[in-house]
Amino acid sequence: MAASQQTVIRGQVVVVGGGMVGAAAALALGRQDIDVVLVERDPPRSLSGSDPFDLRVSALAPASIALLDRIGAWASIRSERAALYRRMRVFDAVGPGDLTFDAAEIGRPYLGYIVENRRVQLAIWDQLADCDNVVSVTGSQPSRLEQSSQAARLVLEDGREVSADVVIGADGQRSWVREAAGIGADTHDYTVAAQILSVETAYPQQDITWQRFTPDGPQAFLPLAGARGSLVWYDRPEQVRARHALEPEALRVEAMKHFPPELGELESVAGQGWFPIRRLHAHRYGAERVILVGDAAHSIHPLAGQGANLGFADVAALDTVVAEEIGRGRRLGDERIARRYERMRRADNQLVQSLMDGFDRGYRRRDPLTVAARTAATQLVAGLPPLRRWMTRMAGGQRLGD
Numbered sequence: 001m002a003a004s005q006q007t008v009i010r011g012q013v014v015v016v017g018g019g020m021v022g023a024a025a026a027l028a029l030g031r032q033d034i035d036v037v038l039v040e041r042d043p044p045r046s047l048s049g050s051d052p053f054d055l056r057v058s059a060l061a062p063a064s065i066a067l068l069d070r071i072g073a074w075a076s077i078r079s080e081r082a083a084l085y086r087r088m089r090v091f092d093a094v095g096p097g098d099l100t101f102d103a104a105e106i107g108r109p110y111l112g113y114i115v116e117n118r119r120v121q122l123a124i125w126d127q128l129a130d131c132d133n134v135v136s137v138t139g140s141q142p143s144r145l146e147q148s149s150q151a152a153r154l155v156l157e158d159g160r161e162v163s164a165d166v167v168i169g170a171d172g173q174r175s176w177v178r179e180a181a182g183i184g185a186d187t188h189d190y191t192v193a194a195q196i197l198s199v200e201t202a203y204p205q206q207d208i209t210w211q212r213f214t215p216d217g218p219q220a221f222l223p224l225a226g227a228r229g230s231l232v233w234y235d236r237p238e239q240v241r242a243r244h245a246l247e248p249e250a251l252r253v254e255a256m257k258h259f260p261p262e263l264g265e266l267e268s269v270a271g272q273g274w275f276p277i278r279r280l281h282a283h284r285y286g287a288e289r290v291i292l293v294g295d296a297a298h299s300i301h302p303l304a305g306q307g308a309n310l311g312f313a314d315v316a317a318l319d320t321v322v323a324e325e326i327g328r329g330r331r332l333g334d335e336r337i338a339r340r341y342e343r344m345r346r347a348d349n350q351l352v353q354s355l356m357d358g359f360d361r362g363y364r365r366r367d368p369l370t371v372a373a374r375t376a377a378t379q380l381v382a383g384l385p386p387l388r389r390w391m392t393r394m395a396g397g398q399r400l401g402d
């Protein structure tokens, strides 16, 4: 349901940002019979099965898939251009460390699926359109946030106003909501950028993702549906910019030269782009009548493809907390909801953020002592199946106590 040009739109919750995470939050809460207003500046353009693959893809872990299934979006995502993977290999370009995690070892049919971000977003938006208590307000963005003991009010740039008990900021890493609510954040710009190549491969569709750690940064292969893949090439920004200027054929040759033989022959580079990468952690996930989810609250080094998965875990936690607290008679603007949600999520987000930085730093070093320590750690995991199984489950979004 799309909002008309009325002046004040009233909901119980307003979600700012309808990316994968914000749209999932709006839908999950809408499914609880909560009146939701979703404000999105740039709604997703349609994507047909014959369009070239989008550059932005995500490896979705089982916990994210379970959430998407519960809110009714997964069947549609899986039906087109989703690539299942069963194994995940991690290896060292400098030392002999080489580990493979396999879904079969933990009795699961898969470790995850690689999907285009836009397809995930569109599948959720399709469900939103059929959800009577979600109103979407598109093509504008908020310019003012007012918080009072009664409500939160957003004034949009086009003059419309939205009023609700609580504002959920799901507007990404450069979150306007976070700034407007006066919530600070710790940030760190990594010295590498991520170049993404959408490629056609001589190998048929694969069911393995792999990641090779080099001293310049990781290189990753994510299989896409059909004989295709997404390569993520972390490197110094000047190197990335130089390669970005290359014609597709020259870039194909460069990728063949620098990527390991596991990649096989590349037929062509169908698309490419690059992204600066930044770590961010908001000092709080909530302030008076404001709650942050997804990249607005935290963003991490994407080397293990966990950012959107953490955002979906935020949504699942918030959904649970809201249902329970409403069941106890609390109102949505009650600060205890934000505090409980933050207690459920902060430690996990912090842990994954620190692990990614640990991998990044640990694998950049090439001195013999560090390489020996890396190799020993890899051998330990390889020789201890219970530890390997635990790590495989962690990568799937399962945590201690689940």
Ligand SMILES: Cc1cc2nc3c(=O)[nH]c(=O)nc-3n(C[C@H](O)[C@H](O)[C@H](O)COP(=O)(O)OP(=O)(O)OC[C@H]3O[C@@H](n4cnc5c(N)ncnc54)[C@H](O)[C@@H]3O)c2cc1C
Pocket: 016, 017, 018, 019, 020, 021, 022, 039, 040, 041, 042, 057, 058, 059, 060, 117, 140, 141, 142, 170, 171, 172, 173, 175, 176, 194, 196, 232, 275, 277, 293, 294, 295, 296, 302, 304, 305, 306, 307, 308, 309, 310, 311
């Ligand atoms: C190279 C790379 C590879 C990655 N690979 C993976 C992976 O394999 N797996 C994984 O889980 N994660 C991955 N990630 C991380 C993942 O992409 C992000 O964590 C995820 O997209 C965050 O989703 P989000 O909805 O929180 O934010 P965003 O995707 O940033 O969405 C924010 C939304 O808010 C809207 N918006 C912004 N400002 C406003 C405003 N003022 N008003 C209204 N609307 C607004 C935007 O238009 C957008 O729709 C990767 C990241 C990078 C950089």
